[in-house]
Amino acid sequence: MTATVTSNLREPAERDPTAGSGFGADGRAAYARTRRRASAQALLLALPLLLFLLATFIAPIAILLSRSVENREVPVNLPALSQALKAWNGEGVPDEHTFAILAADMRRASDEGHLGTVARRLNFYLPEFRSLLMRTARQLPETAPPAWKPALIELDPRWGTHDIWRILKRSAVSPTPDYLLAAVDSTVTPDGSIASLPADSSVFINAFARTVWISASVTLLCLVLGYPVAYLLATLPAAKSNRLMLLVIVPFWTSLLVRTTAWYVLLQPGGVINSLLMGMGLVSHPLPLLFNRTGVLIGMTHILLPYMILAIYSVMKSVSPVYMRAAQSLGAHPVTAFIRIYVPQTLPGVGAGCFLVFVLALGYYITPALLGGAGDEMISQLIAAQTNEQLNWGLAGALSAYLVIFTAVFYFVFNRLVGIDRLRFG
Amino acid sequence: MQSQRHLVLSERIASKWLRVHCALILFFLIAPILAIVPLSFNTGSYFSYPMQGFSLHWYAKALGSSDWQRAFLNSIGIGTASTVLATCLGTLAALGLSRANFPFRAVIMPLLISPMIIPIVVVAAGFYLVFAPLGLVNSYVGVVLAHAALGTPFVVITVTASLLSFDQSLIRAASGLGATPWIAFRRVTLPLIAPAVATGSVFAFATSFDEVIVILFIGGPDQRTVPRQMWSGIRDSIDPSILAVATMLILFAVALFTSINWLRGRSAAAALPGS
Numbered sequence: 001m002t003a004t005v006t007s008n009l010r011e012p013a014e015r016d017p018t019a020g021s022g023f024g025a026d027g028r029a030a031y032a033r034t035r036r037r038a039s040a041q042a043l044l045l046a047l048p049l050l051l052f053l054l055a056t057f058i059a060p061i062a063i064l065l066s067r068s069v070e071n072r073e074v075p076v077n078l079p080a081l082s083q084a085l086k087a088w089n090g091e092g093v094p095d096e097h098t099f100a101i102l103a104a105d106m107r108r109a110s111d112e113g114h115l116g117t118v119a120r121r122l123n124f125y126l127p128e129f130r131s132l133l134m135r136t137a138r139q140l141p142e143t144a145p146p147a148w149k150p151a152l153i154e155l156d157p158r159w160g161t162h163d164i165w166r167i168l169k170r171s172a173v174s175p176t177p178d179y180l181l182a183a184v185d186s187t188v189t190p191d192g193s194i195a196s197l198p199a200d201s202s203v204f205i206n207a208f209a210r211t212v213w214i215s216a217s218v219t220l221l222c223l224v225l226g227y228p229v230a231y232l233l234a235t236l237p238a239a240k241s242n243r244l245m246l247l248v249i250v251p252f253w254t255s256l257l258v259r260t261t262a263w264y265v266l267l268q269p270g271g272v273i274n275s276l277l278m279g280m281g282l283v284s285h286p287l288p289l290l291f292n293r294t295g296v297l298i299g300m301t302h303i304l305l306p307y308m309i310l311a312i313y314s315v316m317k318s319v320s321p322v323y324m325r326a327a328q329s330l331g332a333h334p335v336t337a338f339i340r341i342y343v344p345q346t347l348p349g350v351g352a353g354c355f356l357v358f359v360l361a362l363g364y365y366i367t368p369a370l371l372g373g374a375g376d377e378m379i380s381q382l383i384a385a386q387t388n389e390q391l392n393w394g395l396a397g398a399l400s401a402y403l404v405i406f407t408a409v410f411y412f413v414f415n416r417l418v419g420i421d422r423l424r425f426g
Numbered sequence: 427m428q429s430q431r432h433l434v435l436s437e438r439i440a441s442k443w444l445r446v447h448c449a450l451i452l453f454f455l456i457a458p459i460l461a462i463v464p465l466s467f468n469t470g471s472y473f474s475y476p477m478q479g480f481s482l483h484w485y486a487k488a489l490g491s492s493d494w495q496r497a498f499l500n501s502i503g504i505g506t507a508s509t510v511l512a513t514c515l516g517t518l519a520a521l522g523l524s525r526a527n528f529p530f531r532a533v534i535m536p537l538l539i540s541p542m543i544i545p546i547v548v549v550a551a552g553f554y555l556v557f558a559p560l561g562l563v564n565s566y567v568g569v570v571l572a573h574a575a576l577g578t579p580f581v582v583i584t585v586t587a588s589l590l591s592f593d594q595s596l597i598r599a600a601s602g603l604g605a606t607p608w609i610a611f612r613r614v615t616l617p618l619i620a621p622a623v624a625t626g627s628v629f630a631f632a633t634s635f636d637e638v639i640v641i642l643f644i645g646g647p648d649q650r651t652v653p654r655q656m657w658s659g660i661r662d663s664i665d666p667s668i669l670a671v672a673t674m675l676i677l678f679a680v681a682l683f684t685s686i687n688w689l690r691g692r693s694a695a696a697a698l699p700g701s
Binding site (some may be wrong): 035 | 451454461462472473518527528534540548549554571572576582633642643660680683
């Protein structure tokens with residue numbers, strides 16, 4: 001580290017341009033060389049962090065996202081069958097030869113203890129596949145029967161159905177689009193076209209829509225509630241403003257889990273808010289404030305509001321009052337001057353605040369998990385459920401891919417419109 | 427005259443409305459945090475007022491429990507280790523990024539701040555996939571590496587901002603007076619950017635100290651931190667000892683931002699001679 005810093009300081013970053021002023025080709029080449037060296041040195045300083053992030057941050061995300069198209073369980077554990085299925089034309093039920101390979105592969109995978117992996121993978125396609133596979137493997141005859149096809153179909157008639165074999169063929173191909181399709185509630189139908197599930201069972205599209213809707217609502221609430229507060233803080237005398245600022249800063253620095261816990265306690269049926277409302281005679285029964293959308297919106301708005309206020313405030317502080325005064329002295333109504341002169345100057349702060357709140361809200365997990373209701377999950381909760389409960393990393397990867405792409409699009413739009421260097425903290 | 431009075435009146439209404447609105451919002455921001463503090467001193471185990479009596483029972487329970495003790499030690503240890511790592515890597519990168527001729531800025535900048543933007547569940551699941559085969563799951567090393575990655579953007583952004591307002595002629599003056607580059611860095615640059623480095627590291631520490639989801643994915647029972655312990659506390663059996671911990675964390679937050687404020691004062695003082 002010492003060496004890098006030393007060699008860097010020997011070459012100041014800014015050099016006088018020597019090109020084109022009598023230095024000739026040699027001078028220009030030397031200048032270009034110096035510049036190249038200076039920029040290589042600048043890059044060298046950032047290199048440790050770049051490599052660190054590539055290894056500990058970018059690689060994990062890339063690997064998770066690659067899981068969304070990876071389909072290795074069946075090709076790896078039933079290799080001969082996978083080859084045979086690739087050759088099969090996919091019509092009806094395959095021939096005796098393929099059945100024999102299925103039996104041999106199944107027995108080997110079962111002996112090596114890999115059949116469970118295969119069964120779990122196939123179960124993602126068809127929930128009865130695990131039992132079919134495991135039962136068949138258990139009952140495979142020790143000695144080869146005269147013909148495997150009738151033997152297996154007799155063991156379980158489902159082996160004689162086209163659908164089972166169609167699914168096996170799909171599972172033998174990698175990369176597969178199936179997880180990415182499943183993450184938007186679609187499947188490939190037997191005839192090869194893409195079909196969406198009926199609206200009432202489209203779990204993931206509903207969850208994406210819900211996540212965007214909750215995030216947008218929270219962003220709008222934060223903007224409407226936060227803009228006037230930022231304005232007051234930016235226009236009050238410093239001493240008073242600093243004291244009021246504490247009321248924004250203390251929540252900002254307080255642990256997210258503490259704030260979520262606070263709402264968890266306050267919003268309970270027998271909690272502070274409901275006893276207050278009932279004590280004042282405003283309601284006769286406790287309001288359902290917890291384990292539903294209301295709780296999530298209250299908690300998330302409370303947690304994200306300081307980001308919005310601070311982002312807008314930092315821009316408002318740099319807005320000169322001169323233009324407002326000029327507009328008013330030229331006869332503009334204060335409201336007109338405020339809307340036409342003041343508000344446009346604060347838009348970078350509004351943009352930064354909205355971006356920050358919206359993007360943070362998209363990935364929220366803790367607050368909706370603790371304050372939200374069943375069936376009202378945000379997309380992060382569904383990703384966690386896929387990895388922790390279903391162990392379906394392919395689907396988790398696919399859901400993550402959509403979430404990351406959506407976030408990245410927002411990032412680039414924001415960077416184009418406002419500039420990422422507008423983001424400041426504290 | 428008529429319109430003048432009308433203006434004054436509408437302005438007065440607007441100003442009054444603004445104050446009422448702001449009072450309500452500031453109350454909304456601070457009240458939930460303050461409301462749980464007295465409840466942590468309640469004798470009974472109810473989460474509602476009126477309190478049944480004053481007692482330090484829940485503090486004794488929290489501080490006496492080996493789970494919470496280990497959680498506090500873990501939080502501080504993991505936070506410190508990941509902060510040191512994030513601060514070193516982030517400051518070094520900021521020294522490069524603040525130079526005028528830093529190449530590929532448009533590609534590298536989003537990459538360096540991506541840990542702030544990518545949804546944390548995605549990151550945590552990715553950590554699990556990569557760390558599990560390497561034996562870094564249920565280990566301190568894995569958690570520290572992950573938290574360091576999440577903390578680096580804060581260091582990069584604060585230190586880069588401070589270096590951009592840094593007066594480069596000071597370095598030239600130092601070398602003109604015979605300082606070697608390393609001496610110039612250590613005696614001129616570092617003291618001037620030190621407040622920003624410290625600010626960035628406080629943010630990095632707070633990031634680690636507040637992080638639950640990565641711990642949920644890659645931490646084992648030995649790596650339980652305070653937020654992780656609170657998470658299971660709420661989910662399993664919530665009692666007011668969790669409010670006692672929450673109150674201590676609120677005090678900790680106050681200490682953190684007080685230190686940031688102090689550092690910012692130093693930073694402003696440091697920037698004065700240069701600008």
